[in-house]
Amino acid sequence: MALEHAILVSLAEKSASGYDLARRFDKSIGHFWKASHQQIYKVLARMEGEKWVEAHLVEQTGRPDKKDYAITGEGRDELRRWTTEATPPEALRSEFAVKVRGMRFGDRDAVVDGIRNRRDEHRSKLDYYLADSAKNFSEPTSLPAELAGAYLVLRGGIRAEQTGLEWCEEMLNYLDSAARSDR
Amino acid sequence: MALEHAILVSLAEKSASGYDLARRFDKSIGHFWKASHQQIYKVLARMEGEKWVEAHLVEQTGRPDKKDYAITGEGRDELRRWTTEATPPEALRSEFAVKVRGMRFGDRDAVVDGIRNRRDEHRSKLDYYLADSAKNFSEPTSLPAELAGAYLVLRGGIRAEQTGLEWCEEMLNYLDSAARSDR
């Protein structure tokens, strides 16, 4: 149940409306934690009940009014407490891996196509991360301390995409030569 | 909703009881798809209704009777159809990454401890995979075609653990020198 904490982290960085949060969960923090706007509104309401956040109505002209959510003292306490908790290993659920494992019961060419797609997705995500890195973290040795977390997570993203990409290439290579040796 | 398909893959490899499946989902296939026994029994019942699997009661002495589940022709059709489907990118949910990103709002030492733990987990999982690889896939070039899927998935696991391990080491290194330069 860590969507709460992902929201706390995001609001601790900067107050936001539910809508803003939904967009953040499509980009920055969303690269390692996905959430829909429906889920965000639901959880925000619960968090307001727990006094972890408070809403301030912002009246706007020309566009709908919005609620700006800010983290409270209690929210900060909870966030701090949570960082001292052990993080359980995430439950892996890779449909892609299941499909590769089960390829011998299915359509081999379709699975190979799927691997090529996955490879391309890794490539473009890697490019995106590398651009982000070049833009925002060109000199990681002289980084202000408060940016360390964001930098390190981005490093993890880069490594993960690189590895995913290399894995796909290895698979395509292997399956390609296996196909050739069949002839 | 791919637990169904993970079960189909597992049963296509070899028939099993719900209990057997639960143990497989703790080991081999469970390395990339986690499921509890409760969830497995529930889904098996649904799959029996859909005629993807059929149960045969096996009476035993000295231990409880069990139901042996086998994949049906319809189950094999569904499995084949599923391999031709596009695989949506998995929704990332890394509580660990959220915690690293939010470390500046919490207890830095506790987070660093958490990274060390994670590093150790990656190390032991990597060792486990490498042992598996040495034992079962010592000569990947001359592998029977039906083992290709299992081999490639294991390669992915090895790469993922290696990368996770290196990421943790990079973070510890970075945070360590950042701590030193604070003095």
Place this chain on the structure above:
DNA sequence: ATTCCCATGTAATTAGTTACATGATTCG
């Protein structure tokens, strides 16, 4: 004596997804 293995479930709850709903404004 206690705990682990075998074996299969139900019940209650929480988390997440998908579909539906509304309505003004701005951009092409």
Place this chain on the structure above:
DNA sequence: CGAATCATGTAACTAATTACATGGGAAT
């Protein structure tokens, strides 16, 4: 004129987790 952006939600459903339940046999 249609689509996208801003903004907030409800309702129905599916998937998954946690807790509870049973009971014999084997091992420590």
